[in-house]
Amino acid sequence: MTDNFSRRDFLKLAGVGAATSAILTGCGPASRYVKREPYMEMPEYTYNGLSTYYATTCRECAAGCGLVVRTSQGRAIKTEGNANHPLNLGKTCARGQATLHGLYNPDRVTDPIQRKRGNASATAVDWDSATQTVADALKNNKPSEIAFLLGTTSDHLFDLVADLSAQTGINPPVRFGALSMFESRATLAKAAENLFGESGMPFFDLGGAQAVFSFGANFLETWLSPVSYTRGFAGLREALTKKRGTLVQFESRMSSTAGKADEWIPLVPGTEALVALAIGRLALELRGGPLPRAFSDIDPKSAASKSGIKLETLERYAEMFANSAGVLAIPGGAALGQTNGLAVAEAVLTLNAVADNFGKPGGVFFSPLAPNQAMYQRSASVKEMQDFTKKLADGKIKVLFVHGVNPVFELPAALEFKKALEGVEQVISFSTFPDETALESDYVFPDHHSLESWGYQRVATGSNQSALSGSQPVVSPFYNTRATADVLIAAAQLAGGKFAAALPFKDEVEFLQSKIAPLMSQSGGFFSAADLPTFMAYFQQYGGWWQTADSRTVPNTADIFNRSLKAPEAEFAGEGEFFFMPFVSPTLAEAGANKPWLQELPDPTTTVMWNTWVEINPETAHELGLEDDDVVKIISEAGELELPVYRYPAIRPDTIAIPFGQGHTAYGRYAEGRGANPTDLLGGHFNEAGDLAFAGMKVKIEKTGRKQPLSRLESLMGVYGVGLGEEH
Amino acid sequence: MIRPEEIKMSAEETGKWGMVMDQDICTGCQACVVACAMENNITFVGEEDSGYGRSMHWIRIERFWEGEYPEVKMTPNQPMLCQQCGSATCEPVCPAFATVHSQAEQLNLQVYNRCVGTRYCANNCPYQVRSFNWRDYERPEPLSNQFNPDVTVRRRGVMEKCTFCIQRIHKAQDKAKSEGREVVDGEFTTACAQACPASAITFGRVDDPESLVSQLAKKRGHGIKHLEELGTLPNVTYFKGG
Numbered sequence: 001m002t003d004n005f006s007r008r009d010f011l012k013l014a015g016v017g018a019a020t021s022a023i024l025t026g027c028g029p030a031s032r033y034v035k036r037e038p039y040m041e042m043p044e045y046t047y048n049g050l051s052t053y054y055a056t057t058c059r060e061c062a063a064g065c066g067l068v069v070r071t072s073q074g075r076a077i078k079t080e081g082n083a084n085h086p087l088n089l090g091k092t093c094a095r096g097q098a099t100l101h102g103l104y105n106p107d108r109v110t111d112p113i114q115r116k117r118g119n120a121s122a123t124a125v126d127w128d129s130a131t132q133t134v135a136d137a138l139k140n141n142k143p144s145e146i147a148f149l150l151g152t153t154s155d156h157l158f159d160l161v162a163d164l165s166a167q168t169g170i171n172p173p174v175r176f177g178a179l180s181m182f183e184s185r186a187t188l189a190k191a192a193e194n195l196f197g198e199s200g201m202p203f204f205d206l207g208g209a210q211a212v213f214s215f216g217a218n219f220l221e222t223w224l225s226p227v228s229y230t231r232g233f234a235g236l237r238e239a240l241t242k243k244r245g246t247l248v249q250f251e252s253r254m255s256s257t258a259g260k261a262d263e264w265i266p267l268v269p270g271t272e273a274l275v276a277l278a279i280g281r282l283a284l285e286l287r288g289g290p291l292p293r294a295f296s297d298i299d300p301k302s303a304a305s306k307s308g309i310k311l312e313t314l315e316r317y318a319e320m321f322a323n324s325a326g327v328l329a330i331p332g333g334a335a336l337g338q339t340n341g342l343a344v345a346e347a348v349l350t351l352n353a354v355a356d357n358f359g360k361p362g363g364v365f366f367s368p369l370a371p372n373q374a375m376y377q378r379s380a381s382v383k384e385m386q387d388f389t390k391k392l393a394d395g396k397i398k399v400l401f402v403h404g405v406n407p408v409f410e411l412p413a414a415l416e417f418k419k420a421l422e423g424v425e426q427v428i429s430f431s432t433f434p435d436e437t438a439l440e441s442d443y444v445f446p447d448h449h450s451l452e453s454w455g456y457q458r459v460a461t462g463s464n465q466s467a468l469s470g471s472q473p474v475v476s477p478f479y480n481t482r483a484t485a486d487v488l489i490a491a492a493q494l495a496g497g498k499f500a501a502a503l504p505f506k507d508e509v510e511f512l513q514s515k516i517a518p519l520m521s522q523s524g525g526f527f528s529a530a531d532l533p534t535f536m537a538y539f540q541q542y543g544g545w546w547q548t549a550d551s552r553t554v555p556n557t558a559d560i561f562n563r564s565l566k567a568p569e570a571e572f573a574g575e576g577e578f579f580f581m582p583f584v585s586p587t588l589a590e591a592g593a594n595k596p597w598l599q600e601l602p603d604p605t606t607t608v609m610w611n612t613w614v615e616i617n618p619e620t621a622h623e624l625g626l627e628d629d630d631v632v633k634i635i636s637e638a639g640e641l642e643l644p645v646y647r648y649p650a651i652r653p654d655t656i657a658i659p660f661g662q663g664h665t666a667y668g669r670y671a672e673g674r675g676a677n678p679t680d681l682l683g684g685h686f687n688e689a690g691d692l693a694f695a696g697m698k699v700k701i702e703k704t705g706r707k708q709p710l711s712r713l714e715s716l717m718g719v720y721g722v723g724l725g726e727e728h
Numbered sequence: 729m730i731r732p733e734e735i736k737m738s739a740e741e742t743g744k745w746g747m748v749m750d751q752d753i754c755t756g757c758q759a760c761v762v763a764c765a766m767e768n769n770i771t772f773v774g775e776e777d778s779g780y781g782r783s784m785h786w787i788r789i790e791r792f793w794e795g796e797y798p799e800v801k802m803t804p805n806q807p808m809l810c811q812q813c814g815s816a817t818c819e820p821v822c823p824a825f826a827t828v829h830s831q832a833e834q835l836n837l838q839v840y841n842r843c844v845g846t847r848y849c850a851n852n853c854p855y856q857v858r859s860f861n862w863r864d865y866e867r868p869e870p871l872s873n874q875f876n877p878d879v880t881v882r883r884r885g886v887m888e889k890c891t892f893c894i895q896r897i898h899k900a901q902d903k904a905k906s907e908g909r910e911v912v913d914g915e916f917t918t919a920c921a922q923a924c925p926a927s928a929i930t931f932g933r934v935d936d937p938e939s940l941v942s943q944l945a946k947k948r949g950h951g952i953k954h955l956e957e958l959g960t961l962p963n964v965t966y967f968k969g970g
Contacts, residue, residue, distance in 0.1 A: 049877070072877055073877075075873045075874070076873075076874065077766075077874060077875070077876050077877070078766050078767055078876065078919075079766070080922055080923070081922075081923070088925070090922070091759075091923065091924065091925040091927070092759060092763070092923050092925070093757060093759050093925060094757060094758040094759045094761065094762045096759075097759055097762035097763045097766055097923055098762050098766070100766060100874045101871070101874070103874075104870045104871050104872075104873045104874050105871075106868040106869060106870065106871060220755040220757065221757075226757070226925070227925045230755055230757065230925035230926045231925060231926065231927075233753065233755065233926065234753040234926040234927055234928070237752050237753045237969065238753075239752075239948075239969070240947055240948070244752075244969070254800070254802065256755065256756055256757075257755075259756070259791070259802035259805075260755055260756075260802075260805075264800075264801075266797075266798055478870065478873075586757065586758075587758055596772045596871075597762050597765050597766070597772050598762070599772070599775075600772040600773065600774075600778055600783060601758045601761055601762065602758070602788070602789070604755075604756035604757065604758060604789065604791070604805075605756075605791070605802070607791075609775065609778050609779075609783070610774070610775035610778065611775065617797060618797075619797065649793050649796065649797060649800050650793070650797065650800045650802065651797075652797075653797070669868075674775075709779060710779070711775045711776070711778045711779030712779070713778075713783065713785075713788060714790075715781075
């Protein structure tokens with residue numbers, strides 16, 4: 001296709017769609033498919049007032065939603081959802097919309113740099129010497145001393161490094177992200193393995209359900225795949241063609257998901273498993289017949305008193321499980337992030353067996369694997385990250401490559417990741433932004449922003465269809481950045497030997513083609529093509545490849561009732577009278593703090609902007625003599641934080657909550673020095689699946705006597721009647 | 729006081745655009761707020777100014793609390809934006825004719841280069857949806873690369889508000905005209921409605937009984953219009969649901 005296709009023939013082939021447009025903008029390697037012609041007629045993007053649209057994939061979280069980006073004269077103007085994409089059907093979340101503030105962020109890493117660790121100033125190097133540095137790092141160290149730490153996005157880069165590792169013996173890449181830590185993905189996967197005999201990502205069919213019981217799953221905020229679960233929620237509520245569905249949320253603090261629930265049950269933290277088992281037993285008793293082993297040990301009465309929920313309430317729920325169809329129970333979030341989290345996940349998943357909803361509308365499935373995926377892979381649990389950190393600290397790793405993750409900011413303070421880096425001779429970051437980890441690196445070889453990048457992302461959950469979401473550059477790189485895959489391929493060639501043999505590609509695009517080509521022979525795709533260039537053109541134009549059929553699978557539940565389910569008491573680390581409940585900011589999540597419009601978004605529950613706060617029940621605050629905006633010191637066993645009080649009417653009096661997302665010490669002008677980071681309070685306690693027991697802590701509060709006003713959208717008058725005195 | 733039934737639309741006033749908000753499924757996720765900001769070149773104002781209530785959101789999600797712990801409830805999220813009133817209270821108070829009613833689109837316009845910043849309109853708006861540029865807010869380069877070329881960039885001393893994405897309306901109308909047809913329902917939508925993951929926002933022609941907004945309003949029933957008693961004839965209908 002390179003020589004015998006003119007640009008105009010190519011246009012005919014692929015339509016005036018995304019694929020061709022990308023090529024015309026001359027973004028990197030794709031242009032080699034097209035014979036360049038003189039500008040007899042100007043390329044479409046230079047017509048004034050005429051926009052071009054490119055399909056790509058959002059990388060603000062790992063869900064893999066499809067985007068269509070509007071560009072005008074080579075600039076990205078607006079992101080919209082890709083209406084064809086099976087995951088998000090044309091919709092986006094706030095972070096997806098704000099991705100442009102990442103692309104045009106005034107604080108990006110503009111050139112490859114070398115620095116003294118921790119020193120904000122740096123010297124620019126050129127890409128040739130940068131590539132040489134990477135090549136030397138690969139060549140001059142033992143394979144066992146080379147490690148890659150990757151983020152949860154950019155699956156193609158993970159595949160590339162995994163191939164490199166498989167053929168050269170360097171350590172397999174480790175993936176991590178704060179969101180997967182707060183989602184307790186390892187717990188969910190482990191529970192599925194224990195109950196169904198196979199590991200996978202459960203899929204919860206909210207849209208088809210009539211009643212949903214969520215045990216801490218904040219699926220309308222950041223959990224797993226928020227855009228598709230929000231669509232599911234809308235389906236649950238839909239009342240024109242069916243009865244309006246009910247949502248019941250069990251959690252100690254009303255999240256914005258719980259704010260939408262018909263009933264919010266602020267149970268005692270750590271008693272979720274008891275409640276799930278009690279509801280299951282009561283439901284089975286209502287139905288009659290012998291009690292299966294799974295529910296024979298639980299005493300509903302004591303479960304009710306321990307959890308602080310009335311027995312009548314549990315009985316009412318049990319009736320729903322016993323008598324109605326389409327009842328769904330979802331385990332997630334802080335309920336799993338406790339020392340007994342695995343028991344909670346197993347109990348809640350087993351509750352679905354009582355509702356007998358596996359494989360039925362409104363029930364539980366396994367999410368389909370992506371088209372080029374052999375088995376379910378999850379990101380590292382924090383326990384695995386602790387082992388990894390220990391390896392770094394012990395000097396067993398000489399070179400560490402970091403891409404797409406900011407462990408210095410995201411990992412719990414107790415892991416002391418920053419200190420562990422001292423044990424590593426050479427740290428090379430590929431960060432697009434000057435984040436905390438880039439600051440602690442010897443080199444930063446910046447990757448393009450996601451909107452300037454090639455790649456693909458596997459849709460892990462949220463869609464009925466097996467889908468691989470494709471990325472392509474929508475604008476030419478704005479700065480002197482280079483695709484990390486290109487850097488690694490070039491460095492492997494320079495290093496020669498087994499490295500060159502492991503990555504025998506000309507560039508990133510050739511690598512992508514080698515990974516995408518096998519899809520051509522798969523049946524059931526929504527497009528097919530006889531030759532690779534055409535297939536690739538369609539892949540870019542439509543923003544990926546997916547199967548048309550519903551390819552969810554049904555978990556094997558033959559043995560589910562025969563397991564003995566335990567509900568061990570949750571343990572809480574540290575002294576203090578308050579349960580500590582960190583949660584992910586729904587608007588900022590792990591990497592949104594450097595985008596000014598995300599900073600100016602009011603938090604959905606508190607309406608606070610640009611800062612971090614600690615939520616305290618108004619009654620508790622009154623007893624402690626605290627008002628709004630009083631700065632308090634929160635002390636845990638792992639550290640302490642100072643931040644202003646927000647009197648939150650919907651939180652247990654014995655619980656305090658802090659959002660995660662702010663508290664950066666680097667990461668550009670909008671993030672740096674703003675708010676506080678609750679991971680500074682987190683200790684190193686785990687559940688049985690190795691996930692962090694982030695909600696398994698107790699903390700103390702001390703007054704500081706200072707005040708710091710929080711910027712909030714709501715008026716004080718509207719909430720607490722402040723100012724509604726005599727003058728009104 | 730003018731009673732609502734006394735205000736009659738004149739016969740030639742057709743082509744009304746309107747919106748339906750389903751509060752039962754709005755999750756308060758703020759996607760619409762960013763989508764609006766990106767589409768309409770809305771500036772961010774920083775922590776201090778937003779604390780003083782000077783943030784420039786053209787659409788905001790309101791939520792209130794009912795009751796006390798543990799019987800506390802969050803009221804259904806309420807997206808609040810310019811209601812594009814048929815009889816708008818902001819219009820008659822503008823001394824510069826910057827806040828005028830458009831006959832063509834049946835919208836409340838804001839003509840930025842006429843606005844002299846008296847802020848009378850915002851003062852008179854019962855929905856509190858107008859925002860004023862108190863400063864020339866800094867948007868460091870290269871953030872300006874993201875600006876939508878179809879929308880004016882406003883500066884200090886100018887009032888602004890939701891336009892129902894009038895640039896999108898015009899683009900769709902121009903396209904339809906060049907193809908010799910009428911604008912089809914659903915052919916385009918506003919930035920907020922396009923982004924909304926729950927599809928809680930629906931936009932379209934309220935004078936067309938076949939359009940999705942009209943159909944939704946009819947099927948759902950019990951829709952409310954905010955502060956209708958003031959006689960503003962708002963074009964946004966809310967469904968509380970539940």
